[in-house]
Amino acid sequence: MTTHLQPNQTVLWHTADANRALELLQSDRQVGLSARQVQERQQQYGLNELQETGGRSAWAILIDQFKNIMLIMLIAVAVISGLLDFFDWRAGELPPGDVPFKDTVAILAIVILNGILGYMQESRAEKALAALKIWRLRACGLCATGKCGK
Numbered sequence: 426m427t428t429h430l431q432p433n434q435t436v437l438w439h440t441a442d443a444n445r446a447l448e449l450l451q452s453d454r455q456v457g458l459s460a461r462q463v464q465e466r467q468q469q470y471g472l473n474e475l476q477e478t479g480g481r482s483a484w485a486i487l488i489d490q491f492k493n494i495m496l497i498m499l500i501a502v503a504v505i506s507g508l509l510d511f512f513d514w515r516a517g518e519l520p521p522g523d524v525p526f527k528d529t530v531a532i533l534a535i536v537i538l539n540g541i542l543g544y545m546q547e548s549r550a551e552k553a554l555a556a557l558k559i560w561r562l563r564a565c566g567l568c569a570t571g572k573c574g575k
Contacts, residue, residue: 480551483544490543496536503532 436449443454452458458466467473481489491497507529514525 480555483548486547486551487540487544489547490540491536496539499532499536503529503536506532 438446441449447454451462491500507526510519510525510529513519519525
């Protein structure tokens, strides 16, 4: 029994077993697709290629580090602390020996350090993902007209 896919039919391929997937795709486990089937499917669906995205730019990765709600809250606390210290300093109300803006500097140092570490980690992850994409291209294979290859 051959089942043909309807244009509006959605198949959850990751849940289908191999035999069902082969049946739905009208393929054969041993032979694969015929040369004619390959040509027809390439005309209908295009080449079997993933669309490459350029990845994120270094600036986008850096900016993303400061979009975290906790960091935004820390920046807001640093600004409020800085304003309070500024007004106390201008009014001469700082206790003797107290260093103005120490809390602001400490909070902003933590925010900047977090941004740098996050940037470094995500940059490395982007490079690793790019390397995996290259490796994936070399490791994929197919079977058609009774021959299997890469």
